[in-house]
Amino acid sequence: MKKTVVGIGEALWDCLPEGRKFGGAPTNFAFHCGQFGLQSYAISALGNDELGDEIADICRQKGQQTIMPRVPYETGTVQVTLDRQGIPQYEIRQDVAWDHIPYTGEMETLAVQTNAVCWGSLAQRSPESRQTIQRFLQAMPPNALKVFDINLRQTFFTLEIIEDSLNVCNVLKINDEELIVLARLLGERDKAFCLPNSEVLTQLPPQLIKAYGLDLLILTCGAEGSYTFQQNGICSFLKTPHVEVADTVGAGDSFTAAIVSMLLSGASISEAHKRAVDVSAYVCTQHGAMPILPEELVRL
Numbered sequence: 001m002k003k004t005v006v007g008i009g010e011a012l013w014d015c016l017p018e019g020r021k022f023g024g025a026p027t028n029f030a031f032h033c034g035q036f037g038l039q040s041y042a043i044s045a046l047g048n049d050e051l052g053d054e055i056a057d058i059c060r061q062k063g064q065q066t067i068m069p070r071v072p073y074e075t076g077t078v079q080v081t082l083d084r085q086g087i088p089q090y091e092i093r094q095d096v097a098w099d100h101i102p103y104t105g106e107m108e109t110l111a112v113q114t115n116a117v118c119w120g121s122l123a124q125r126s127p128e129s130r131q132t133i134q135r136f137l138q139a140m141p142p143n144a145l146k147v148f149d150i151n152l153r154q155t156f157f158t159l160e161i162i163e164d165s166l167n168v169c170n171v172l173k174i175n176d177e178e179l180i181v182l183a184r185l186l187g188e189r190d191k192a193f194c195l196p197n198s199e200v201l202t203q204l205p206p207q208l209i210k211a212y213g214l215d216l217l218i219l220t221c222g223a224e225g226s227y228t229f230q231q232n233g234i235c236s237f238l239k240t241p242h243v244e245v246a247d248t249v250g251a252g253d254s255f256t257a258a259i260v261s262m263l264l265s266g267a268s269i270s271e272a273h274k275r276a277v278d279v280s281a282y283v284c285t286q287h288g289a290m291p292i293l294p295e296e297l298v299r300l
Contacts, residue, residue: 002037002038003038003039003115003116003264004038004039004040004041004110004113004114004116005030005040005041005114005260005261005264006040006041006043006111006114006116006117006118007025007026007028007033007040007041007042007043007117008042008043008044008101008117008118008132008133008136009025009026009044009119009120009122009124010076010120010122011024011027011042011046011055011068011076011097012024012075012076012077012096013054013076013077013078014078014080015077015080016080017080017081021288021289022055022058022289024042024044024076025118025120025149025252026043026044026118027044027059027064027066028250028253028257028289028290029118029149029253029256029260030042031062031257032253032258032261032290033257033261034064034065035257035292035293036257036262036265036298037300038261038264039065040064040065041065041067041110042064042065042066042068043067043101043107043110043136044066044097044123045068045069045070045071045073045097045098045100045102046068046069046071046097047070047071047072047073047074047075047096048070049074051074051075052070052097055068055075056068067106067107067110069101070097071097071100071102073096073097073099073100074096074097075097076092076096076097076098078090078093079091090153090154092122092153092154098123098129099125099128100129101123101128101129101133102128103131103132103135107136111135111136111137112139112140113141114140114141114144115141115144116144116145116146116147116260117137117140117145117146118147118148118256118257118260119137119147119148119149119165120151121150121151121157121162121165122151122153122156122157124165125161134164134168137168138168145170145263145264146168146169146170146171147169147171147173147260148166148172149253149256150162150172150173150174150178152178152181159185162182166214170213170214171214171217171218172208172212172214172217172218173220173252173259174219174220175221175252176219176220176221176224179201179204179219180197180200182204182208193207201219201221205229206229209231216228216229216269217229217230218256218259218273220255221240222240223240224240225237225238225240226238226240226273226276228270228273236269236270236273238274238277240281243281243282243284243285245284246284246286246287247284247287249288249289250283251281251283251284253289254276254280254293255276255279256276257279258272258278258279259272259275259276261298261300262275262276265300275297278297282294
């Protein structure tokens, strides 16, 4: 019987200078888990508008199962502009559809049979969606894999939002820049977490594992590589492969999807980590967040 996985949170359009692209980490994650042969769902909310229709059409075309109720708000968009140096600047629209994800009976039914879920901090910026995500997590089986891919964006997070998820998850995925932000937030409240930046990458992960009872912490450091930290103190590091990069959109989501898919198949953490590195490297060589992965990368 296929294992069931869910990505829950934002569904939106990135409005780039060259045009619109469908975005949202939960759907990217779910799509890649589906490529590993898992029963995958993306949960969000869409507006009763053309942008919402287009997202629904894209998901149908890709064979992605969704629970995305229509709500009386505009479908989410992110306006991306480039400054004089070519550095992108993001304006994430507020009070949009994915800020109002309702908790439905269909979601409740799915939650009780879900083997793994992935969510982030962004969709929890609004009370309604935050409550829906928390209710979904509470309804899941106690032995399920609960992955908090922190995804800090602009100012749309608080320590309270982060800690509520840390107290529920058993796996944390975070990048090096986000880890420094988290260290600062925790250090402002508790001196035990006050660390110089030079020590954050090595000292904070074991502290977080102990403080929040995590089974696994995954730390990604961009082109440098990635780490896994476990409760038993085992730490591993893999370098990021050098590839010809088309774009990095969705690479992190594919990394998370590969880790989850491999762990659900019974693979070890080291095996899952290696596959995740290979999958995300391949995604970087392709345009867009949802390329079709080669068979050898999705073989369980």
